[in-house]
Amino acid sequence: MRFFANVPKRRKAMQFMTAAGIIILAAACSAEADMPETHIVEMHGLTFVPATVEAKVGDTVLWINTDVMPHTATAADGAWDSGMMEVDDEWSLLIEEAGEMNFICTYHPGMEGVITAE
Numbered sequence: 612m613r614f615f616a617n618v619p620k621r622r623k624a625m626q627f628m629t630a631a632g633i634i635i636l637a638a639a640c641s642a643e644a645d646m647p648e649t650h651i652v653e654m655h656g657l658t659f660v661p662a663t664v665e666a667k668v669g670d671t672v673l674w675i676n677t678d679v680m681p682h683t684a685t686a687a688d689g690a691w692d693s694g695m696m697e698v699d700d701e702w703s704l705l706i707e708e709a710g711e712m713n714f715i716c717t718y719h720p721g722m723e724g725v726i727t728a729e
């Protein structure tokens with residue numbers, strides 16, 4: 612009888628450990644949600660797509676020239692510059708501080724975008 616009396620306790624212990632495991636797993640998943648992301652901006656049809664990027668500090672913005680002509684990804688204030696990006700070239704920028712950063716293509720005055728980093 613004693614042996615069987617222990618079974619429910621063991622089951623409770625198992626249930627507790629399962630619940631603890633789920634909590635740990637949930638915590639790990641939410642930590643993953645805060646992992647740095649890469650935001651892709653295509654240069655296409657003389658525009659940046661998307662033109663607005665909402666990022667977090669630690670994220671990366673990756674420009675890819677999928678157009679038929681060269682472009683640049685250049686900070687409007689001159690803080691950074693990809694230089695000439697030929698067709699199919701890629702260039703990335705690590706977001707190191709919060710704020711709003713306007714960017715342009717130095718070849719095409721109409722090409723504008725903005726990164727909002729928090």
Ligand SMILES: [Cu+2]
Pocket residue numbers: 657681682683716717718719722
């Ligand atoms: Cu351009």
